[in-house]
Amino acid sequence: MILDILLSSYPLFLKASWLTLKLTAVALLLGCGVGLIIAFFRISSSKVLNYIAHIYITVIRGTPLIVQIAILYFGISNLVTLSQFWAGAIALAVHNGAYIAEIFRGAIQSIDRGQMEASRSLGMSYPLAMRRIVLPQAFRRAIPSLGNQFIIGLKDSSLVAYVGMQDLWGTGLSEAASNYRQLETYMVVGLYYLVMITIFTYFVNRLEGRLATGRAPKKQAKDNSVAA
Amino acid sequence: MIEVKHLVKSFGSLTVLKGVTLTVQEKEVVVLLGASGSGKSTLLRCLNFLEVYDEGEVWVGGTQIDPYKSNLNQFRAEVGMVFQHFNLFPHKTVLENVIEAPIHVKRMNVAEAKELAYELLKKVNMQDKADVYPDMLSGGQKQRVAIARALAMKPKIMLFDEPTSALDPELVGEVLQVMKQLAKEGMTMIVVTHEMGFAREVADRAVFMDNGQILEQGPPNTFFENPQNERTKQFLGSIR
Numbered sequence: 001m002i003l004d005i006l007l008s009s010y011p012l013f014l015k016a017s018w019l020t021l022k023l024t025a026v027a028l029l030l031g032c033g034v035g036l037i038i039a040f041f042r043i044s045s046s047k048v049l050n051y052i053a054h055i056y057i058t059v060i061r062g063t064p065l066i067v068q069i070a071i072l073y074f075g076i077s078n079l080v081t082l083s084q085f086w087a088g089a090i091a092l093a094v095h096n097g098a099y100i101a102e103i104f105r106g107a108i109q110s111i112d113r114g115q116m117e118a119s120r121s122l123g124m125s126y127p128l129a130m131r132r133i134v135l136p137q138a139f140r141r142a143i144p145s146l147g148n149q150f151i152i153g154l155k156d157s158s159l160v161a162y163v164g165m166q167d168l169w170g171t172g173l174s175e176a177a178s179n180y181r182q183l184e185t186y187m188v189v190g191l192y193y194l195v196m197i198t199i200f201t202y203f204v205n206r207l208e209g210r211l212a213t214g215r216a217p218k219k220q221a222k223d224n225s226v227a228a
Numbered sequence: 229m230i231e232v233k234h235l236v237k238s239f240g241s242l243t244v245l246k247g248v249t250l251t252v253q254e255k256e257v258v259v260l261l262g263a264s265g266s267g268k269s270t271l272l273r274c275l276n277f278l279e280v281y282d283e284g285e286v287w288v289g290g291t292q293i294d295p296y297k298s299n300l301n302q303f304r305a306e307v308g309m310v311f312q313h314f315n316l317f318p319h320k321t322v323l324e325n326v327i328e329a330p331i332h333v334k335r336m337n338v339a340e341a342k343e344l345a346y347e348l349l350k351k352v353n354m355q356d357k358a359d360v361y362p363d364m365l366s367g368g369q370k371q372r373v374a375i376a377r378a379l380a381m382k383p384k385i386m387l388f389d390e391p392t393s394a395l396d397p398e399l400v401g402e403v404l405q406v407m408k409q410l411a412k413e414g415m416t417m418i419v420v421t422h423e424m425g426f427a428r429e430v431a432d433r434a435v436f437m438d439n440g441q442i443l444e445q446g447p448p449n450t451f452f453e454n455p456q457n458e459r460t461k462q463f464l465g466s467i468r
Contacts, residue, residue, distance in 0.1 A: 112313075112315070114311060114313055114315035115315060117278055117311070117315065118311060118315035118316075118374075120278065120301075120304060121276055121278065121304055121307070121308070121309035121311075122304070122305065122329035122333060122378070122381055123301050123302065123305025123306075123329060123333040123334075123381060124301070124329060125301050128333075132328065132332060133328075136319050137317075137318065137319050140319070
């Protein structure tokens with residue numbers, strides 16, 4: 001039964017889950033940085049920067065992640081010696097960065113032009129207005145899509161198993177190869193992913209709720225007769 | 229105080245300003261009138277460089293402002309602007325909206341900025357709502373906060389771009405009241421508006437724009453009672 005694999009293998013899978021989590025967290029953090037930079041390239045008035053961002057997004061979105069991981073992993077280890085972890089993390093960051101860039105770009109462009117104009121009319125410079133006024137609103141608006149992309153990122157991190165990492169899926173593969181109980185082993189692996197993502201989703205939803213109430217207590221808004 | 233010479237501005241093939249020349253004296257209240265599309269909002273936006281004109285000059289207090297060389301941020305800090313759609317910062321409370329620019333642009337310390345903000349909020353009668361977020365406010369209240377926010381930079385001139393056009397009729401009065409008060413205190417103001425009552429009562433000069441040009445201007449009583457230009461007569465007739 002599944003239960004005995006769940007019980008007998010849990011130290012191994014917990015360790016592998018921890019690696020998956022660490023890898024995903026580092027990759028997504030880097031990915032957000034890459035994404036923000038590429039997003040600014042895309043909305044920039046410089047044609048060169050637009051073009052760079054366009055190429056980046058086209059190439060990343062137009063090729064499978066597994067191919068990107070393989071190219072980056074073997075490419076990077078040819079140039080500089082990087083640990084497996086960092087090669088995997090960078091590959092995932094580059095990949096997720098392209099999607100995150102589009103999320104950020106959409107969120108920034110969805111903020112009413114009047115916000116930037118009002119900021120500028122008060123004497124704020126473009127970077128100051130971006131940082132103090134536009135980005136905080138854009139981040140809030142990006143959270144649902146960003147959460148979604150993070151979930152995809154966590155699941156997609158399983159592909160690093162194919163360059164030999166012992167993450168959750170990699171561990172599952174080698175376990176199944178040695179115990180010959182593929183169905184049960186893979187179901188256990190699936191269960192670990194499910195639990196991680198459920199917990200993560202819970203926190204994203206809470207964050208969303210918190211930020212929504214941080215703007216205005218909704219209950220009061222209803223019985224405030226002058227509210228526009 | 230502020231002088232524009234032969235301003236020309238096009239959006240693509242559409243020329244919105246066709247050589248506008250206008251001088252506004254210190255403490256003068258000028259009302260810009262005209263049908264929509266006549267270029268009055270664009271003129272106002274050129275005055276603080278939210279739009280950059282294609283040709284012409286803007287002079288303020290004897291110096292020419294060059295959109296590509298002058299320190300526009302510093303210049304804009306001295307020109308307050310109030311927008312039709314308020315443009316308050318929704319993620320900040322009323323108080324935070326008002327203190328934002330004094331703290332981050334003028335480097336005023338927080339206590340001083342707050343003191344100034346409370347004073348200005350009191351002036352626009354919004355002191356009770358200091359800790360409320362903008363989406364809890366009515367349009368009139370939002371616009372009064374927006375005025376306080378602009379005043380917090382201690383501007384030398386205030387530009388109003390249809391400040392009451394997005395308001396429910398019963399909320400227009402409270403905003404006009406604040407603007408009248410400002411005019412009485414000697415603020416230099418350029419107001420794009422459709423409020424003829426305000427124009428007659430408060431303005432020192434009414435300027436009528438049509439098709440990207442100034443057609444007629446004068447003191448409100450002569451302007452409204454005895455317009456000279458055919459197009460002005462037509463416009464004034466249509467809104468009566």
